[in-house]
Amino acid sequence: MDAESLLLSLELASGSGQGLSPDRRASLLTSLTLVKRDYRYDRVLFWGRILGLVADYYIAQGLSEDQLAPRKTLYSLNCMEWSLLPPATEDMVLQTSVVKGRFMGDPSHEYEHTELQKMSEGEKVFEEEVVVQIKEETRLVSVIDQIDKAVAVIPRGALFKTPFGPIHVNRTFEGLSLSEAKKLSSYFHFREPVELKNKTLLEKADLDPSLDFMDSLEHDIPKGSWSIQMERGNALVVLRSLLWPGLTFFHAPRTKSCGSIYVGTGEKNIDLPFML
Amino acid sequence: MEDLESLKQEKENQEPGEAGRPWEEIAASSQDPESALSEPLESEQWPETGPQPRSSLPQSPLFRSSTPLDDLTGPGASSPPSPPQEDSFTPSTLALAGQELATPWQSDKTTVNVNPKAGTPRSHHLEQSSDKGESTAPQTCQSEGNTFQQSQQTKRLLYGPEDMSDNNSEQKELRFNVFQEEDSNSNYDLDHAEPGVSEVAPSLLEIAIQSAKAYLLKTSSKSGLNLYDHLSDMLTKVLDERPENAVDIIESISQDVKMAHFRKKLDTLQNENEMLPIYEIAEKQKALFLHGNLEGADQELEDEIAENSLPNVMESAFYFEQAGVGLGTDETYRVFLALKQLTDTHPIQRCRFWGKILGLEMNYIVAEVEFREGEDEEDVEDENVTEERDDGDSEADENDEEELRRTFYKTPQPIPKEESRTGANKYVYFVCNEPGGPWVKLPSVTPAQIVIARKIKKFFTGHLETPIVSYPPFPGNESNYLRAQIARISAGTHVSPLGFYQFGEEEGEEEEEVEGRQDNFEENPDFEGIQVIDLVESLSNWVHHVQHILSQGRCNWFNPTQKSEEEEEEEDEEKEEEKGEEPDYMEQEVGPPLLTPISEDLEIQNIPPWTTRLSSNLIPQYAIAVLRSNLWPGAYAFSNGK
Numbered sequence: 001m002d003a004e005s006l007l008l009s010l011e012l013a014s015g016s017g018q019g020l021s022p023d024r025r026a027s028l029l030t031s032l033t034l035v036k037r038d039y040r041y042d043r044v045l046f047w048g049r050i051l052g053l054v055a056d057y058y059i060a061q062g063l064s065e066d067q068l069a070p071r072k073t074l075y076s077l078n079c080m081e082w083s084l085l086p087p088a089t090e091d092m093v094l095q096t097s098v099v100k101g102r103f104m105g106d107p108s109h110e111y112e113h114t115e116l117q118k119m120s121e122g123e124k125v126f127e128e129e130v131v132v133q134i135k136e137e138t139r140l141v142s143v144i145d146q147i148d149k150a151v152a153v154i155p156r157g158a159l160f161k162t163p164f165g166p167i168h169v170n171r172t173f174e175g176l177s178l179s180e181a182k183k184l185s186s187y188f189h190f191r192e193p194v195e196l197k198n199k200t201l202l203e204k205a206d207l208d209p210s211l212d213f214m215d216s217l218e219h220d221i222p223k224g225s226w227s228i229q230m231e232r233g234n235a236l237v238v239l240r241s242l243l244w245p246g247l248t249f250f251h252a253p254r255t256k257s258c259g260s261i262y263v264g265t266g267e268k269n270i271d272l273p274f275m276l
Numbered sequence: 277m278e279d280l281e282s283l284k285q286e287k288e289n290q291e292p293g294e295a296g297r298p299w300e301e302i303a304a305s306s307q308d309p310e311s312a313l314s315e316p317l318e319s320e321q322w323p324e325t326g327p328q329p330r331s332s333l334p335q336s337p338l339f340r341s342s343t344p345l346d347d348l349t350g351p352g353a354s355s356p357p358s359p360p361q362e363d364s365f366t367p368s369t370l371a372l373a374g375q376e377l378a379t380p381w382q383s384d385k386t387t388v389n390v391n392p393k394a395g396t397p398r399s400h401h402l403e404q405s406s407d408k409g410e411s412t413a414p415q416t417c418q419s420e421g422n423t424f425q426q427s428q429q430t431k432r433l434l435y436g437p438e439d440m441s442d443n444n445s446e447q448k449e450l451r452f453n454v455f456q457e458e459d460s461n462s463n464y465d466l467d468h469a470e471p472g473v474s475e476v477a478p479s480l481l482e483i484a485i486q487s488a489k490a491y492l493l494k495t496s497s498k499s500g501l502n503l504y505d506h507l508s509d510m511l512t513k514v515l516d517e518r519p520e521n522a523v524d525i526i527e528s529i530s531q532d533v534k535m536a537h538f539r540k541k542l543d544t545l546q547n548e549n550e551m552l553p554i555y556e557i558a559e560k561q562k563a564l565f566l567h568g569n570l571e572g573a574d575q576e577l578e579d580e581i582a583e584n585s586l587p588n589v590m591e592s593a594f595y596f597e598q599a600g601v602g603l604g605t606d607e608t609y610r611v612f613l614a615l616k617q618l619t620d621t622h623p624i625q626r627c628r629f630w631g632k633i634l635g636l637e638m639n640y641i642v643a644e645v646e647f648r649e650g651e652d653e654e655d656v657e658d659e660n661v662t663e664e665r666d667d668g669d670s671e672a673d674e675n676d677e678e679e680l681r682r683t684f685y686k687t688p689q690p691i692p693k694e695e696s697r698t699g700a701n702k703y704v705y706f707v708c709n710e711p712g713g714p715w716v717k718l719p720s721v722t723p724a725q726i727v728i729a730r731k732i733k734k735f736f737t738g739h740l741e742t743p744i745v746s747y748p749p750f751p752g753n754e755s756n757y758l759r760a761q762i763a764r765i766s767a768g769t770h771v772s773p774l775g776f777y778q779f780g781e782e783e784g785e786e787e788e789e790v791e792g793r794q795d796n797f798e799e800n801p802d803f804e805g806i807q808v809i810d811l812v813e814s815l816s817n818w819v820h821h822v823q824h825i826l827s828q829g830r831c832n833w834f835n836p837t838q839k840s841e842e843e844e845e846e847e848d849e850e851k852e853e854e855k856g857e858e859p860d861y862m863e864q865e866v867g868p869p870l871l872t873p874i875s876e877d878l879e880i881q882n883i884p885p886w887t888t889r890l891s892s893n894l895i896p897q898y899a900i901a902v903l904r905s906n907l908w909p910g911a912y913a914f915s916n917g918k
Contacts (some may be wrong), residue, residue: 010604011605013605014602014603014604014607015603015604015607015639016634017601017602017631017632017910018600018910019597019600019601019602019604020600021597021598021600021891021892022597022598023891023894023895024600025893027894039666051904051909053883053884053887053906054887055889078893090852101882101883102883102906116289156762158344160528169518170528171528172525172528172529207800210527224636227634227635227636227637229639230635230639232557233554233555233556233557233558233561234554234557235554240634242636242735264909265909271733274733275733275734276529276734276735
């Protein structure tokens with residue numbers, strides 16, 4: 001959710017029961033303004049909160065003019081001092097995928113993971129147990145990246161692709177209509193398209209290149225990994241990800257206001273296919 | 277661009293000496309012989325206008341070598357020379373003026389107006405056009421002059437009324453413009469607004485304008501729109517709304533205008549359908565707000581206050597908000613009103629907002645209530661009757677099967693569910709999907725349901741009648757599953773500061789002592805509170821106040837080997853066969869007693885079951901202690917230390 005409209009957004013997303021305490025809200029409003037100035041971001045998003053056993057991580061993201069350009073991610077434990085996280089690499093994701101369980105809330109905490117590595121000494125080949133140490137900060141980076149890639153959502157039309165390539169906020173976006181808001185096809189993954197290239201020409205025929213340049217949620221696997229609900233008597237549509245429980249996206253139809261927040265443990269729901 | 281300009285400059289540098297005549301010749305040499313015929317005519321006129329251009333020509337190199345900014349101001353500076361020409365009404369001088377003035381602009385425009393010398397097809401076209409024009413105005417047949425004039429014309433238009441007089445004088449040149457593609461349409465409109473100006477060939481101009489307008493008005497066979505109306509709609513929209521940097525979003529505006537056409541058609545069909553649910557819910561919730569006003573009698577009000585079965589939801593919501601948990605003020609208040617509705621319509625002793633459970637399609641708002649003494653019996657009995665009937669049916673079926681198969685397997689006796697007001701069924705739970713919706717009472721939970729619920733993991737849908745498809749199969753539908761989960765969550769997470777509750781002393785103490793456990797407790801009137809810091813630092817200051825559910829599925833252990841008499845008789849017959857297979861005595865399961873400190877909770881997968889913290893580190897003196905369950909994420913408890 002946009003840091004500038006934080007209070008309204010939190011109110012709209014409060015249906016999930018997880019919000020921010022008044023002092024956190026106030027400090028976020030102050031510190032994110034400063035973050036925007038110091039790092040010269042075009043837009044600062046409050047991304048959410050990852051609940052740790054000892055402390056919680058508060059995450060914010062800075063966007064440049066091009067909305068789909070790689071984002072800068074910052075985290076904070078007290079909502080005032082922000083630290084920049086390195087961009088996620090594939091190695092990181094692979095390395096941290098072995099870590100299970102909850103976050104601790106201490107970025108320097110090291111998870112220990114033992115894995116078997118084949119060692120060859122002369123002709124002998126034997127397996128040796130190697131203890132790999134993984135920093136929690138690395139895990140944080142990869143989890144945020146995974147969540148962003150899997151479930152970051154934006155309504156159709158909120159962004160548009162300029163003829164020169166960069167993606168901008170659509171100033172003329174006036175919200176989805178009610179009938180559109182109830183369909184998953186009106187929401188896009190807020191990331192570089194992956195599935196779009198694999199579509200057939202027939203499927204692409206009706207797409208508007210300036211608007212339909214991202215993947216829609218419609219074909220997400222497994223089917224039904226989103227819960228879409230109308231709240232407040234159709235005045236608010238709320239999408240909750242079941243794959244990453246804790247991610248709430250809200251949009252008030254016919255208004256510009258939309259955003260998403262993640263408040264959760266940072267664990268993927270791997271039981272999803274059995275729970276549906 | 278710069279190259280072009282420098283080229284021009286070189287050219288112009290040659291010019292001053294010969295008063296532009298060599299240039300004319302160059303231009304003429306590329307034209308048809310016919311146009312060359314007109315040259316003498318012009319050359320005759322040169323001397324007449326000679327002084328005028330000459331006076332301005334020496335300035336021109338200076339003028340051109342200056343910065344582009346000067347080019348922009350050019351028209352203003354160069355317009356003074358033209359009025360005298362206007363008086364003379366000699367087209368050729370105008371053409372000359374056009375040449376002079378146009379050159380800097382030519383360098384601005386660079387590519388649009390093609391120089392005939394370049395010999396492109398386009399210039400050829402222009403030549404032809406000038407040939408045609410010759411019949412009516414032979415003295416201005418130079419295509420070059422025309423193109424320059426053109427560029428000047430468009431520039432001038434930007435300067436509006438001031439230059440209008442110049443414009444008028446140049447109307448004669450306009451007829452050539454008709455043949456140029458890139459001409460802006462607005463030219464025609466402006467020209468059209470000044471009828472009678474075109475003295476030389478009015479009919480041609482009008483025809484051109486009309487044909488252009490007709491082209492713009494051509495209706496698209498696809499959408500039924502035409503460009504003329506569309507452009508005017510767009511401009512109207514832009515001028516009405518006056519968005520910033522309109523040029524950046526002109527494509528979207530164009531699209532919006534087109535979309536507006538579609539919306540109108542669907543208006544009557546869609547809107548009403550879409551709006552219906554909004555009104556429905558508003559109507560439902562209106563009842564909540566009106567309810568208080570209806571019973572305005574003072575006595576009732578006093579009674580109500582005295583009874584006080586309604587919890588102060590807003591107050592606890594305030595504290596939960598400090599902890600960063602909560603539904604938002606608006607929704608909480610609606611829940612509050614819904615709870616009031618519940619307590620008004622049911623004989624309820626105590627009521628509590630248990631929480632909210634998110635479902636796939638709808639959510640549940642759960643209220644935990646305790647009925648007044650003796651007022652809930654009817655419901656319970658009804659339930660028992662129906663359940664017994666069900667049991668009877670199933671037993672009958674089983675008997676049939678047994679007769680058929682004659683198996684040795686004997687279904688273990690189902691463990692009876694706990695009576696209401698005890699164990700897992702201590703409270704009754706009501707749920708509704710939305711504040712203002714009907715409250716539905718959940719059935720009481722059976723041990724079997726709790727046991728299975730522990731083994732499965734399913735999403736709630738929001739519809740109570742949904743069957744639960746799972747393995748192992750769950751006995752019941754979603755309402756049973758919901759009730760079982762509520763019981764498990766309550767047992768796991770309902771905690772209070774040590775000493776807040778004490779064991780009840782008056783009733784039935786002896787019986788409970790026999791069982792070795794007490795399940796009655798009451799609020800401790802002498803409770804003085806525990807310092808918030810202590811509550812945060814030590815988990816042993818928190819105790820469970822809901823009984824632990826045994827792995828049997830009950831809070832109070834039930835000995836399944838105690839057989840009822842009938843069964844015992846049957847048992848005797850079969851005993852010889854079963855001997856040794858089943859131990860007669862099962863070890864009694866014992867859970868931790870009530871009001872056990874939560875510091876004794878077990879860790880699961882190395883995760884400590886509870887996390888404590890202060891709600892605020894900034895103002896610790898007024899902060900509250902917050903307890904978060906890691907076992908049941910989403911369960912929170914707070915204490916303000918009083």
